[in-house]
Amino acid sequence: MPILCRRALCIGIFIVAAGGPSAAFAQSPDDTSAEHLDAYCTWRGAQADAEQSLLWAPDVVAWSWGDGLYDSGELVDNGALRGRILAGIRYDFSDLYRGFLLGDEAEAACARYRAMSRFEAALERSGHIGQRAALEAQQKVLAEAIPQAKEVIEGLKAAVAGKRASDRELRAMQIRLDTLERMAQNTRDTLVQLGDAPAKSPDIHALLDAFLTADSAYQRAQAKTQRAESWELSLAAGYSHRFGDTTSAPVFAGGTFSFNIGQLWAGAATERAIDAHEVWQEKRPGGPSGKLRELVRAHQFSARADREKLQANALMLADLEERLERLAPLKGQEAVSFRNLVWFDYAQLLAETAPVAERLKEMEAFLRTMEAREAARDEDNPQEDATTYVTRRFALAYKPTPLSEIKRPATPQEELKKLTSYNPRSLDLILGNVEHEVSGSNDFAIKVPKLRVELPGSDGRLGLVRFTYDGPSEETVDFASGRSRAQIGLKLRAQDSCNVLYVMWRIDPDQRIMVSSKSNPGQHLNRECGNAGYANLRPTSVTHPPLVKPGATHTLGAYLKDDVLQVFVDDKLVWKGDVGTLSYDGVTGLRSDNGVFSDVTIFSKPRE
Known part of the structure; x- marks a missing residue:
């Protein structure tokens, strides 16, 4: 029915x-x-x-x-x-x-x-915010690192075959390569498990x-x-x-x-019950709003931990980059082997750091969205103090050097080759003059017995001069000591005539490289300091430069970093030593005495 x-x-x-x-x-x-x-x-x-x-x-x-x-x-x-x-x-x-x-x-x-x-x-x-981006960042670093690591292993195998390295060293390097390959495989497996990326993240x-x-x-x-x-x-x-x-x-x-006349009052009671139910859903710990609050709190703690880890890793990466740069010019199998060890440490640390940075980026974007929605935050939310703020700014601002550049960092010779030539008309002539040789070029000639030049706004830590020696000048001017010589050289950190670091190539009567510091604090004019304040610096390694003959063209370059000076003649290191802590700082310059020079070009770069 x-x-x-x-x-x-x-x-x-x-x-x-x-x-x-x-x-x-x-x-x-x-x-x-x-x-x-x-x-x-x-x-x-x-x-x-x-x-x-x-x-x-x-x-x-x-x-x-x-x-x-x-x-x-x-x-x-x-x-x-x-x-x-x-x-x-x-x-x-x-x-x-x-x-x-x-x-x-x-x-x-x-x-x-x-x-x-x-x-x-x-x-x-x-x-799981940032998980996919973190894995993709790690995969990218490892995809670049592993082929380079294999090149290192192949080179080491050749060294072992040539009796320049031991099997023990080869096994140690192979273990490090295996570690990178395991990381890459785990990253690929996790990405496969995640499946396809969602087209768009939902508005939670x-x-x-x-x-x-x-x-x-x-x-x-x-x-x-x-x-x-x-x-x-x-x-x-x-x-x-x-x-x-x-x-x-x-x-x-x-x-x-x-x-039932109770219906007359039931409607208002029902609305109160519904309003109370909404408040209960908002306040209860296990409710939807409570779950979202717990998620935000968890991400806040995770973000703080990631910032601290990123800061620590950034400091270690910077230290390893500096070590790699210091090791770059060193020769010999022992130096190469040690540099390879440092490179492997850098590659692994970079593969661990890249995903942290990507995850933190997405996590902070999520937290900014949450904080914009919440007018008032819970009292037990972790607040970012000044230390954490500084940590975050440092970590996110630091950009690790790409592995492709770490593999072969620029040498001082390469840095010198990147310098820009200065037009003779832009030189600041302190003493003497130059003759512009060819219109449209930056070459000039020196015919006066004394020349003192500075490059306005230049970086006083590196410079290079290319020249052709044409013999002694017609007039010879003695130094304050009563002696005379023909020479040409660079001025580094030239504050003024009384405070300057000289890198000079002596040509006549003897040929050698001399580095001396002239320091006279409080004095700035030559008439104030005269010949005082000179101190010849001793090198830790030195070789004789080639003989300078009339008509021959040469280059003289100087590279100063962290108080260590390297001097290059025709791209070969001839002098290296510690100049100590200098009390002055300034621009790059040029000096010559008692010689005629043609096709002269001075190089430096603007101070950063």
């Missing part, structure tokens, strides 16, 4: 009112990969169908025997059979309304479950708002269904016969209406 009723009596009402709950639950979710969402909605829709089948069907009124089933009045014939038979149908229109509300409640439950699932999925993904706050909205809608749907039980409107009709009664018609019809 209920099925007949649903098809015969109620199908018209269903079509007009809603079209049936099955149509609503047939829609596919936005996230088509989440089949459990469809399964849940199908289950809730089937539950609503089952309850609607009972509520929307009419009640069949039972018949019975007995004395005065509905009427206990006396019969005319006292000896007649007493009793009544009754059969009919009763339909409750309030049940029809509750049936529709159950369908709405099922739809609201489905929408709530979908919103909750999407929010929790986004929460789960947000727990928008998903949270959608869930809270859907949750409130579900609470209202439940409350509406419950309040529908406060009233009843039913109609009944059928056949009724009382034995022995020949005066009344054998049919009946009637209706019932009832209303």
Whole structure:
């Protein structure tokens, strides 16, 4: 009977009112990969169908025997059979309304479950922020490092074959290469497990708002269904016969209406309950907002740890880069082997640092989004103090040198070759003059017995001069000591005439490289200091330069870094030593005495 009723009596009402709950639950979710969402909605829709089948069907009124089933009045014939038979149908229109509300409640439950699932999925993904970017950064570093490491191994194998290195050293290097290859394999495996990257990261706050909205809608749907039980409107009709009664018609019809007056106050109470439920969802630790707060706190602690690790790694990387640069010009198998060890340490540390920097970048972007949403942060949130701020600024500002450059850092000779030539017209002539030889070039000639030149705005730590020696000058000028010689050289850190570092190539009467410091604190003019304050510096290594013959062209270069001076003649190191802590600083310059020089070009670079 209920099925007949649903098809015969109620199908018209269903079509007009809603079209049936099955149509609503047939829609596919936005996230088509989440089949459990469809399964849940199908289950809730089937539950609503089952309850609607009972509520929307009419009640069949039972018949019975007995004395005065509905009427206990006396019969005319006292000896007649007493009793009544009754059969009919009763339909409750309030049940029809509750049936529709159950369908709405099922739809609201489905929408709530979908919103909750999407929010929790986004929460789960947000727990791994920066993981893919970190792995890709590590993979990039290792993809560059491993081929270079294999080149190192091949070179070492050749050294072992030539008896220049030991098998033990080769095995130690091979272990380091194996470590890099294991890191690369683990990185590739983890990236495969992560699968394809999502097209776009979801807005977790928008998903949270959608869930809270859907949750409130579900609470209202439940409350509406419950309040529908406060009233009843039913109609009944059928056949009724009382034995022995020949005066009344054998049919009946009637209706019932009832209303619980508590409904007048239930609406306001329901709204208070829904508001309280929203507050509870916001405040409870295990609620959606609480889970998001816990995630933010976890990322704040992780970001702080990453900043500290990045700072430590940045300092170690900078130290290893400096070591590699110092080792670059050294020759011999022992120096090469030690440099290879340092390079492997650098490569592994860089492969460990790159993912930390990428993860921190995405994590800080996520935290900035969260903090922009939250007007007031929890008291137990970790606050960034001044030390951490400095750490972050240092770590994020430091850019490690690429491995391709670390493999073969620029040598001092290469740095000198990068210098820019200065136009003779831009020189600051302190004493003497130069003659511009060819228009459009920076070459000039020196014919005066004394020349003192400075390069305005230049970096006083490196310089190079190219020249052709044409013999002694026509006029010879003695020094203050009474002696004279022909020479040409560079001025480094030239503050003035009284405070300067000289790198001179003596040509006549003897040929050698001389480095001397002239220091006279507080004095600036030559008439103040004269010949005072000179100190010849001793080298830690020195070789004789080639003989300078008239008509020959040579270069003289000087490279000063960290108080260590290297002097190069025709790209070959001829002098190296520690100049100590100089009390002055200034520009690059040029000096010549008692010689004629042509095709002279002076090189330096602007001070940074």
